[in-house]
Amino acid sequence: MIKIGMAYYPEHWDRALWERDAARMAALGVHVVRLGEFAWGRMEPEDGRFDFGWLDEAIDVIARHGMRVILCTPTNSAPMWLYTGHPDTVQHGPDGRPIDLGIRGHRCTLSPTFRRYAARITEQMAKRYAGRRSIFAWQIDNELENDHCACQACRENFRRWLREKYGTLDALNRAWGTDVWSGQITAWEQIEPPVSKAYMPDWYDPACMLDYERFGAWRTADFVYFERDIIKAHDPSALVTTNGWFPANMPDFYQTFAPLDVAAYDNYPPMDLPEDPEALYSNAFGLDFVRGFKRQNFWILEQLGGAGGCWSPMGIAPEPGMLEGYALQAVAHGADLVSFFRWRSACSGAEMLGHGVLDHDDRDNRRLGEIGQFCRRLEALPDLDKTCLRSPVAILYGPDQEFALKNQRQSRNFAYWTQLKLFQDACMGLGVNVDVISQDAPLDGYKAVLVPTHYVTDPTLATRLEAFAAAGGTVVITNRSGVKDEHNNCVFGQPLPTAFRHLCGCRVEEYDAIGEKRVHIETAAGERFTVTGWCDVLAPEGADVWARYTEKFYAGSPAVTKNAFGAGRAYYVGAVGQRALYRTLLAEICRELAIPMLPDLPLGVEVTTRTGKSGAYTFFFNNTLRAQTFPLDGEQVVLRPMEMKIRTGDGAWV
Ligand code: GLA
Ligand code: ZN
Numbered sequence: 120m121i122k123i124g125m126a127y128y129p130e131h132w133d134r135a136l137w138e139r140d141a142a143r144m145a146a147l148g149v150h151v152v153r154l155g156e157f158a159w160g161r162m163e164p165e166d167g168r169f170d171f172g173w174l175d176e177a178i179d180v181i182a183r184h185g186m187r188v189i190l191c192t193p194t195n196s197a198p199m200w201l202y203t204g205h206p207d208t209v210q211h212g213p214d215g216r217p218i219d220l221g222i223r224g225h226r227c228t229l230s231p232t233f234r235r236y237a238a239r240i241t242e243q244m245a246k247r248y249a250g251r252r253s254i255f256a257w258q259i260d261n262e263l264e265n266d267h268c269a270c271q272a273c274r275e276n277f278r279r280w281l282r283e284k285y286g287t288l289d290a291l292n293r294a295w296g297t298d299v300w301s302g303q304i305t306a307w308e309q310i311e312p313p314v315s316k317a318y319m320p321d322w323y324d325p326a327c328m329l330d331y332e333r334f335g336a337w338r339t340a341d342f343v344y345f346e347r348d349i350i351k352a353h354d355p356s357a358l359v360t361t362n363g364w365f366p367a368n369m370p371d372f373y374q375t376f377a378p379l380d381v382a383a384y385d386n387y388p389p390m391d392l393p394e395d396p397e398a399l400y401s402n403a404f405g406l407d408f409v410r411g412f413k414r415q416n417f418w419i420l421e422q423l424g425g426a427g428g429c430w431s432p433m434g435i436a437p438e439p440g441m442l443e444g445y446a447l448q449a450v451a452h453g454a455d456l457v458s459f460f461r462w463r464s465a466c467s468g469a470e471m472l473g474h475g476v477l478d479h480d481d482r483d484n485r486r487l488g489e490i491g492q493f494c495r496r497l498e499a500l501p502d503l504d505k506t507c508l509r510s511p512v513a514i515l516y517g518p519d520q521e522f523a524l525k526n527q528r529q530s531r532n533f534a535y536w537t538q539l540k541l542f543q544d545a546c547m548g549l550g551v552n553v554d555v556i557s558q559d560a561p562l563d564g565y566k567a568v569l570v571p572t573h574y575v576t577d578p579t580l581a582t583r584l585e586a587f588a589a590a591g592g593t594v595v596i597t598n599r600s601g602v603k604d605e606h607n608n609c610v611f612g613q614p615l616p617t618a619f620r621h622l623c624g625c626r627v628e629e630y631d632a633i634g635e636k637r638v639h640i641e642t643a644a645g646e647r648f649t650v651t652g653w654c655d656v657l658a659p660e661g662a663d664v665w666a667r668y669t670e671k672f673y674a675g676s677p678a679v680t681k682n683a684f685g686a687g688r689a690y691y692v693g694a695v696g697q698r699a700l701y702r703t704l705l706a707e708i709c710r711e712l713a714i715p716m717l718p719d720l721p722l723g724v725e726v727t728t729r730t731g732k733s734g735a736y737t738f739f740f741n742n743t744l745r746a747q748t749f750p751l752d753g754e755q756v757v758l759r760p761m762e763m764k765i766r767t768g769d770g771a772w773v
Contacts, residue, residue: 120150120497120498120501120503120504121450121454121455121456121457121497121500121503121504122150122151122255122455122456122457122458122504123148123149123150123151123456123457123458123459123490123493123494123497124149124150124151124152124153124189124420124456124457124458124459125144125149125151125152125153125458125459125461125462125476126152126153126421126458126459126460126461126462126475127140127144127152127153127154127181127461127462128154128157128158128461128462128465129154129173129174129177130158130161130173131465131466131467132463134173134176137176137177137180138180140462140463141180141181141183141184141186142184144184144186144462145184145185145186147487147490147491147494148491148494148495148497148498149186149494150186150187150255151186151187151188151189151255151256151456151458152181152186152187152188152189153188153189153191153258153420153458154174154177154178154181154188154189154190154191155174155190155191155192155193155244156191156192156193156195156196156258156260156261157193157195157196157223157261158174158193159193159194159196159197159198159240160196160198160199161173161174162174162193162240162243162244163198163240163243164198165200166200166201166204169243171243171244171247178190178248178251178253178254179253181253182252182253187252187253187254187255188253188254188255189255189256189257189258189420189458190244190248190254190256190257190258191257191258191259191260191261192237192240192241192244192257192258192259192260192346192350193240194226194228194237194240194241194259194260194346195223195224195226195260195261195262196223196224196226197226197233197236197237199220199221201233201236202220202225202226203220205232205233205236207227207230207231207232207233207270207271207272208226208227208230208232208233208236209225209226209227209230209270210224210225210226210227210266210268210270211227211268211269211270211271211273212269213267213269213314213315214269214315215269217270222469224261224262224266227268227270227272227273228260228263228266228268228338228339228341228342229268229270229272229273229276229338229341229342230270230272231272234345237345237346238345238349241346241349241350242349242353245349245350245352245353245354246353249350249353249354249357250353250354250356250357254357255358256357256358256359256360256380256381257350257357257358257359257360258360258361258362258383258420259342259343259346259347259350259359259360259361259379260342260346260361261361261362262362262363262364262366262385263339263342263343263361263363263370263375264339264364264366264368264369264370265332265335265336265338265339265366265368265369265370266335266339266368267312267314267335267368269312269314273312273338274311274312276334276338277310277312277331277334278307278308278310280330280334280337281307281310281330281334282307284330288304288305288306288307291304292304294326294606295324295326295327295330295606296324296326296606296608297324299324302324310327312331313327313328313331314331320526320527321527323526325523325526325527325603325607325608326606326607326608328522328523328526328527328607329519329522329523329526329575329606329607332368332518332522332523332525332526333371333518333519333522335368335370336370336371336374336375336518336522337374339370339371339374339375340370340371340374340375340377340378343361343375343376343378343379344378347359347378347379358380358381359379359380360376360379360380360381360382360383360418360420361375361376361379361383362383362384362385362420362421363375363376363382363383363384363385363409363412364384364385365405367525369518369521369522370518371518372408372409372412372518373412373518373557373559374518375412376412376413379413381413381415381416381417381418382409382410382412382413382415382417382418383409383417383418383419383420383456384405384406384409384417384418384419384420385419385420385421385422385460386402386405386406386419386421386422386423386445386449387402387421387423387427388401388402388423388445388448389402390423390426390427390434390435390436390437390438390441391434391435392742392743392744396698396722396723397697397698399537399540399541399544399698400742401544401547401723401725401742402445402448403448403452403543403544403547403725403742404539404540404543404544404555406448406449406452406453406454407452407453407514407543407547407553407554407555408516408539408555410452410453410508410554410555411516411554411555411556411557411560414554414556414560415507416453416454416455416504416507417453417454417455418454418455418456418457418458419446419449419454419456419457419458420456420458421458421459421460421461422445422446422449422457422458422459422460423437423441423442423445423446423459423460424442424459424460424461424474424475424476424486424490425437425464425473425474425475425476425478425486426474427473427474428470428471428472428473428474429469429470429472429473430469430470430473431472433472433474437486438744438760438761439485439489439761440489440759440760440761440762441489441761442486442489442490442493443489443490443492443493443496443761443763444740444741444742444761444762444763445761446459446490446493447493447496447738447740447763447765448725448738448740448742448763450497450503450738451725451727451729451738451740451763452508452727453507453508453729455504457493459475459476459490460475461475461476462475462476462477463475463476463477463478463479463481464477464478464479466479476490499773500736500765500773502731502733502734503729503736505731505732505733506729506730506731506733506734506735506736507729507730507731508552508554508727508728508729508730509552509728509730510551510552510553510554510565511551511552511565511566511567511712511714512546512551512552512553512554512565512566512567512568512569512705512714513553513554513555513556513560513562513565513567513568513569514539514542514543514553514554514555514556514568514569514570514571515556515557515558515560515568515569515570515571515573515580516539516555516556516557516558517557517558517573517575517577519574519575520535520558520572520573520574520575521535521536523574523575523603523607524572524574524599527607529599529632529653530632530633530634530652530653531634531635531652532633532634532635532651532652532695533599533632533634533651533652533653533695535571535572535574537695538571538572538597538695539555539571541571541695541696541697541698541701542569542571542595542701542705543555544698544701545698545701545702545704545705546705547725547726547727548698548702548720548722548724548725548726549702549705549706549709549716549717549718549720549726550715550716550717550720550726550727550728550737551705551709551714551715551716552727552728558570558573558577558580559577562583562584562587562592565587565592566592566593566712566714567592567593567594567595567708567712567714568584568587568592568593568594568595569594569595570584570594570595570596570597570600571595571597572597572598572599572600573596573600573601573619574599574600574602574603575603575604575605575607576600576601576602576603576604576605576610576617576618577605578618580618581601581618581619581621581622584596584619584622584689585621585622585684587687588622588684588685588686588687588688588689589684589685589686589687590685590686590687591685591686591687592687593687593688593689593690593708593711593712594622594684594687594688594689594690595689595690595691595692595704595708596616596619596622596623596689596690596691596692597691597692597693597695598627598630598653598655598692598693598694598695599653600615600616600619601615601616601617601618601619601620602615602616602617614626614627614628615627615630615655616691619689619691620660622682622684622689623662623680623682623689623690623691624659624660624661624662624680624682624683624684624689625657625658625659625660625661625662625677625680625682625691626657626658626660627655627656627657627658627693628656628657628658628676629656629673630653630654630655630656630693631653631654631656631671631673632652632653633651633652633653633654634651634652635651636651637649637650637651638650638651638654638668638669638670638671638694639668639669639670640666640667640668640669640678640679640694640696640700641666641667641669642665642666642703643664643665646666646703647669648666648696648697648699648700648703649696649697650678650694650695650696650697650700651695651696651697652694652695653693653694653695654668654671654673654678654693654694655678655691655693655694656668656673656676656677656678656693657676657677657678657679657680657691657693658677659677659680661682662680662681662682662689662691663680663681663682664677664679664680664681665677665679665680665681665690665704666678666679668694677693678692678693678694679691679692679693679694679704680693688711690704690708692704698722706718717749717751719749719750720749721747721748721749722743723741723742723743723745723747724739724740724741724742724743724747724749724758725738725739725740725742726738726739726740730768734767734768734769735767735768736765736766736767736768736773737765737766737767737768738763738764738765739756739758739763739764739765739766740758740762740763741758741759741760741761741762741763742761743760743761744760744761745760746758746759746760752770
């Protein structure tokens with residue numbers, strides 16, 4: 120059975136409410152209640168004086184109502200006494216000064232003093248609660264990110280990390296290419312985090328910045344190991360996770376989730392849907408991405424429960440069908456637990472205008488009714504958690520690509536995330552399951568592997584992709600692949616796409632970072648597509664031309680090529696298109712590889728399939744605010760705005 124959860128803050132509400140809240144949640148269909156992630160101040164009101172009485176009681180109330188608890192470590196928000204007593208626990212901003220107190224998440228996860236206190240509170244909790252039947256799982260901290268803390272401990276750790284990586288300053292200077300601008304480093308102490316607000320990021324050395332991001336990814340993962348080990352020491356069988364999200368400074372999710380039992384994510388899909396048919400607003404990419412963290416079904420630890428207001432101004436109210444539709448969308452992409460945020464909107468604190476399921480008036484409302492409907496829908500499908508997505512297509516993602524491209528934008532209208540989304544959108548819009556996986560993951564079992572913008576080159580990937588294509592697979596490579604070496608320096612003396620040139624059977628003759636300008640490409644069959652952001656002008660070296668430019672000084676030159684490679688093929692897409700280009704390309708690939716697809720779905724209708732021993736379930740989701748109609752096996756399917764229809768393998772709608 121898929122589990123339904125709810126975030127609850129007993130510390131915000133009068134005890135008299137707890138019993139009634141628990142009864143209402145249980146009646147709604149909630150199985151697990153998530154507690155504690157910001158409650159350190161109530162658990163340890165003074166240094167070393169612990170008070171868990173209230174938490175014991177809250178957990179008992181929840182358990183009495185037949186529900187279990189996801190217990191969070193509270194280390195995201197340390198108590199004021201810790202920060203003021205030990206200023207070295209406070210995160211430091213890019214200016215090297217401590218950031219303001221009175222907000223949350225302002226601890227430095229590497230500060231030795233903070234670690235000491237974090238270990239103690241986590242230990243206290245683990246000792247008391249680990250192994251109890253009422254505890255379903257643990258969440259570490261809250262929404263960890265690569266926070267760029269620039270405190271003394273972080274500065275020293277960055278230097279230590281570099282020293283371990285390079286051994287000598289000579290090796291570091293060579294790797295970073297510091298002869299530019301007299302940047303030679305002659306003592307380790309000269310190295311500072313490249314984060315000053317005044318210059319970020321264009322003035323810093325990209326090689327240094329990539330290492331800094333990698334160091335930050337290590338810092339995030341190290342904190343996860345640290346808390347996980349404490350919990351597991353008290354209950355090795357505890358289910359431990361953390362709630363990922365996609366902040367400006369992303370960690371390396373594969374590293375972060377490696378020590379954890381399940382991948383999890385906070386899912387806040389948009390409520391204000393743009394009219395533009397080209398807008399890639401769907402949250403489905405994020406869901407496929409999270410499923411790839413551990414290549415397994417995953418959890419949603421925070422699911423949209425009401426209008427946003429954290430932070431102000433307030434967002435628009437969810438349209439009817441949205442809360443249920445979006446929660447089902449998460450399930451359609453492999454969520455086995457969906458926990459809503461939050462039971463009731465807070466009456467105090469910065470987030471008071473961020474809406475939970477219930478408003479401040481505490482009455483049953485439309486949103487509660489919709490979540491109830493979601494619960495009923497899943498109760499009728501009790502075997503769903505025994506199914507998962509099997510995908511013929513994989514998209515490869517690399518944290519290094521994210522880090523390097525974030526710090527060195529290649530062109531306006533061209534972003535790594537958008538490239539990834541365009542390919543994911545095309546697959547889902549054809550009803551073809553797609554996995555988003557690490558560029559280091561094994562490729563067996565896939566028929567096509569899509570590699571958008573493999574910018575920081577891993578030459579072993581080129582070798583693996585050649586073997587994959589030789590054996591009959593299809594590979595898609597795009598612009599700005601093979602540009603950088605492992606240090607984020609430009610590859611010298613070889614035409615792009617360097618390591619992938621042989622596989623693609625073409626080279627980049629020259630390129631044009633066209634930014635917001637638009638030009639067009641045309642296939643031999645006369646199909647015309649708009650492209651923007653970037654244009655690679657290609658010279659085939661054995662590949663066939665799939666599409667040519669129709670404008671600028673490179674009118675008539677190849678933009679997209681297709682190369683036969685062993686028993687398979689490789690496409691090279693040299694420009695950044697819109698949705699139609701990717702759908703056309705993917706439809707061709709699916710036809711060539713005999714991957715079943717639904718070519719007639721309207722834009723905004725998303726189709727995925729979960730399969731297992733108990734059978735198959737195909738999810739048809741209308742992620743638009745208009746009714747949508749499409750043909751399916753001789754019938755016309757109609758979906759209301761935000762509606763999800765589910766069909767079993769034998770064609771029954773459930
Ligand atoms: C994040 C946090 C929550 C809350 C929500 C509001 O996901 O984890 O504590 O602030 O955002 O949308
Ligand atoms: Zn720090």
